Amino acid sequence: MSEFLLELFYIIGCVTFIIGLKKLSSPDTARRGNYLAAAGMILAMLGTILFEKNEAGQSIGNFGWIAAGLIVGTGVGYYMAVKVKMTAMPQMVSFFNGTGGACSAIIASMGLFSGSSTDAGFLLVAYLGIGVGAITFSGSMIAFGKLDGKIKDLRTNYMSYVNLALLIIVVGIMAVATVSPQTIDSATAGWWLLGISTVYGVLFVMPIGGADMPVVIALLNSLSGIAGAFGGLLYGNSIMLIGGILVGASGVILSALMCKAMNRSLLNVLIGNFGGGATAGGAAAGDQVVREATVNDTAIMCAYATRVCIVPGYGLAVAQAQHVCHEFEKSLEAKGVEVYFAIHPVAGRMPGHMNVLLAEADVPYPKLIEMDQANGMMPQTDVVIIVGANDVVNPAAENDPSSPIYGMPIIKVLDAKSVIVMKRSMRPGYAGIENPLFFHEKTKLLFGDAKDTLGKLVTELKTL
Amino acid sequence: MASITSFFLENQEMIFLIILAIYLGEEVIANVPSVLHTPLMSGSNAISGVVIMGSIIAIGHAAPDDYLLLSFGFLAVVLGTLNVVGGFAVTGRMLAMFKKKK
Numbered sequence: 001m002s003e004f005l006l007e008l009f010y011i012i013g014c015v016t017f018i019i020g021l022k023k024l025s026s027p028d029t030a031r032r033g034n035y036l037a038a039a040g041m042i043l044a045m046l047g048t049i050l051f052e053k054n055e056a057g058q059s060i061g062n063f064g065w066i067a068a069g070l071i072v073g074t075g076v077g078y079y080m081a082v083k084v085k086m087t088a089m090p091q092m093v094s095f096f097n098g099t100g101g102a103c104s105a106i107i108a109s110m111g112l113f114s115g116s117s118t119d120a121g122f123l124l125v126a127y128l129g130i131g132v133g134a135i136t137f138s139g140s141m142i143a144f145g146k147l148d149g150k151i152k153d154l155r156t157n158y159m160s161y162v163n164l165a166l167l168i169i170v171v172g173i174m175a176v177a178t179v180s181p182q183t184i185d186s187a188t189a190g191w192w193l194l195g196i197s198t199v200y201g202v203l204f205v206m207p208i209g210g211a212d213m214p215v216v217i218a219l220l221n222s223l224s225g226i227a228g229a230f231g232g233l234l235y236g237n238s239i240m241l242i243g244g245i246l247v248g249a250s251g252v253i254l255s256a257l258m259c260k261a262m263n264r265s266l267l268n269v270l271i272g273n274f275g276g277g278a279t280a281g282g283a284a285a286g287d288q289v290v291r292e293a294t295v296n297d298t299a300i301m302c303a304y305a306t307r308v309c310i311v312p313g314y315g316l317a318v319a320q321a322q323h324v325c326h327e328f329e330k331s332l333e334a335k336g337v338e339v340y341f342a343i344h345p346v347a348g349r350m351p352g353h354m355n356v357l358l359a360e361a362d363v364p365y366p367k368l369i370e371m372d373q374a375n376g377m378m379p380q381t382d383v384v385i386i387v388g389a390n391d392v393v394n395p396a397a398e399n400d401p402s403s404p405i406y407g408m409p410i411i412k413v414l415d416a417k418s419v420i421v422m423k424r425s426m427r428p429g430y431a432g433i434e435n436p437l438f439f440h441e442k443t444k445l446l447f448g449d450a451k452d453t454l455g456k457l458v459t460e461l462k463t464l
Numbered sequence: 465m466a467s468i469t470s471f472f473l474e475n476q477e478m479i480f481l482i483i484l485a486i487y488l489g490e491e492v493i494a495n496v497p498s499v500l501h502t503p504l505m506s507g508s509n510a511i512s513g514v515v516i517m518g519s520i521i522a523i524g525h526a527a528p529d530d531y532l533l534l535s536f537g538f539l540a541v542v543l544g545t546l547n548v549v550g551g552f553a554v555t556g557r558m559l560a561m562f563k564k565k566k
Contacts, residue, residue, distance in 0.1 A: 017511050017514075018488065018492060020507070020511070021489075021492045021493060021504075021507070021508060021511070022492050024493075024496075024500065024503060024504045024507045024508075025492070025493055025495065025496035025497070025500060025504060026497075026500075027497070027499060027500060027562050030500060030503055030559050030562065031556070031559045031560070033507070034503070034507055034510075034552060034555045034556055034559055035556075037507065037510065037511055037552070038510070038548075038552040038556075041510075041511070041513070041514065041516075041548055041552070044514070044517060045516060045517065045520065048517045048520050048521060049520060049524070052520070052521055052524065054521075054525045058525060059524075060520065060521070060524030060525070061524055061525070061528065062523055062524055062526060062528060062534065062537075065523055065534055065537065065538050065541070066520055066523060066524065066541060068538065069519075069523070069537075069538050069539075069540075069541025069542045069545060070541060070545050072542050072545070073541065073542040073543070073544065073545020073546045073548075073549060074545055074549045076542075076546060077545060077546040077547075077548070077549035077550035077553065078549050078550070078553055080546075080550055081549070081550045081553035081554045081557065082553060082557070084554070086557075086558075086561070089502065089506075089554065089558065090502075092550070092554055093502070093505065093506045093509060093551075093554060095550075096506075096509055096510070096513075096546060096547050096550040096551045096554065097509045097512070097547070099543040099544070099546040099547045099550075100509065100512050100513050100515060100543070100544065100547035100551075102540075102543045103513075103515045103516065103518075103519055103540045103543040103544035103547060104515045104518075106519070106536055106537075106539060106540040106543070107515060107518035107519050107522050107540050109536070110522040110526075110533060110536055110537060110540070111518075111522065113533075114522075114526070114533060121471070217505070218505060221505050221508060221509050221512070224509065224512040225508070225511075225512045227512075227515070228512050228514055228515040229482075231515050231518040232514075232518075233478075234518075235517075235518050235521055235522075237517055237518060237521065239514055239517060240514050240515060240517050240518055241481070241482070241485075242481070242485050243511050243512065243514035244512060244514065244515070245482060245485040245486055245489060246485060246488065246489040246492070246508070246511065247489070247508045247509070247511050247512040248486075248489065249485070249486045249487075249488070249489025249490050250489045250490070250492065250493040250504070250508050251505075251508065252490075253489075253490050253493055253494065254493070254501065254504070254505060257501075343498060343499075345498050345501075350501075350502060350505070351498070351501035351502060351505055352498055352499065352500065352501025352502035352503070352504075352505070353502060355498065355499045355500070355501070355502065356502045356503075356558055356561070359558070359561040359562050360561050362561075365499050365562050368499055370497065370498050370499075
């Protein structure tokens with residue numbers, strides 16, 4: 001009977017995960033989807049505690065330990081989730097992803113250490129769970145540190161060889177320990193895998209930074225699901241298997257979407273970095289002149305426009321200018337100007353970063369227009385204001401085959417009548433690529449901190 | 465070869481299940497608008513906290529005096545709960561901000 005109840009709870013749990021994920025893909029139903037999946041998770045946990053039995057028919061024991069773990073985890077997790085600033089969301093998501101990976105690695109180790117089986121399937125699944133879980137953990141923690149600004153990118157020429165070597169060692173240990181368990185004792189293999197995979201996770205995320213972050217985050221998310229699925233196989237647990245695979249598969253799709261938005265392959269993001277500035281075509285820029293705009297010019301241009309488009313980038317997040325950006329939008333709308341935001345899929349440091357940032361500032365989401373649709377609206381747009389974006393509006397991606405970002409889909413701001421670029425200085429963007437947009441005759445540059453400048457624009461608009 | 469075919473036949477249902485789940489995972493999020501990329505990722509991250517089941521099972525069957533296993537299990541339960549609770553709470557907070565009109 002209890003087995004029946006357990007599987008029933010698990011089936012209900014799986015269904016809530018599927019429906020929850022489905023609902024998460026539409027803004028109107030997303031909140032319900034989240035609650036539904038959370039309820040399913042609680043149900044599955046209850047079912048596990050009450051009805052799970054091992055092969056010897058023993059029920060779950062050690063309730064004190066379990067309760068203590070649940071209380072500590074819930075308290076800390078809830079506190080962190082509620083206290084974290086909205087702008088620190090990317091690193092928070094990464095952090096929680098990492099704890100899930102660590103949990104997978106530990107349960108796979110426990111399964112391996114307490115089991116005495118030398119069955120190849122059992123060993124392989126345990127090793128894979130340890131390896132993928134540990135990589136997810138350390139990789140996510142490095143991503144967390146980077147997004148939080150605590151860890152800098154580290155890029156050296158020999159790094160990809162070291163990483164490749166480590167990966168080969170990890171796979172090698174797994175293969176040898178699985179195929180001939182007599183050569184290497186399973187506990188030893190487990191410890192080595194735990195250690196080397198953790199190091200590999202660190203080194204694999206270390207060189208990837210800036211604009212490539214969304215891809216890595218999506219990939220790590222996928223890996224945490226895959227690690228969970230291995231755990232499910234190891235423990236013969238259906239909900240872990242299904243839940244893990246669902247997350248793994250959706251994470252792969254999201255990573256692929258991010259790569260497509262940059263016109264690069266996953267391998268290229270993971271191994272090859274941008275040419276380190278070597279091909280950054282500095283020659284072409286030379287002595288071209290830029291036209292500077294003043295706050296006053298900009299305010300007048302916008303106030304008398306019919307349609308204004310704002311293109312946000314990571315700079316908006318850095319300057320914490322989302323609230324004042326919304327005020328700017330509202331002051332323009334008060335003057336009867338139509339305003340919309342054009343969002344590039346990889347703007348920011350995680351998938352959908354700009355959307356979350358602007359939502360935090362109360363910008364209604366129908367104003368956030370996706371790239372393709374925004375490009376269609378450009379010819380009818382009078383002024384484009386670029387706030388902290390660079391590579392995603394670089395026309396070199398369209399017309400300069402020698403550019404490292406050639407082929408990447410961009411927001412075609414030059415189709416609009418005029419362009420204002422808010423910039424702190426003339427430094428190139430993350431990719432270190434010269435941006436011909438700045439020298440184009442339609443473009444004017446408005447120098448200064450985005451938050452300050454937007455604030456001044458709001459004041460200026462009031463006086464008009 | 466014989467071992468491969470017998471493995472396949474023994475685990476046939478599992479293999480079908482895995483393949484279907486992969487397609488389902490792809491299908492479910494195939495048309496997600498970029499507005500929701502972050503909440504979707506964060507929500508699915510919370511779902512990957514499903515490994516908490518494994519930690520409960522592992523610690524629940526450990527001998528009451530095996531403190532090494534108990535400590536590991538405790539750590540796993542804490543980490544798994546962090547993932548689940550933190551993940552769903554963060555997603556909820558994000559989604560609460562997505563409004564249509566003021």
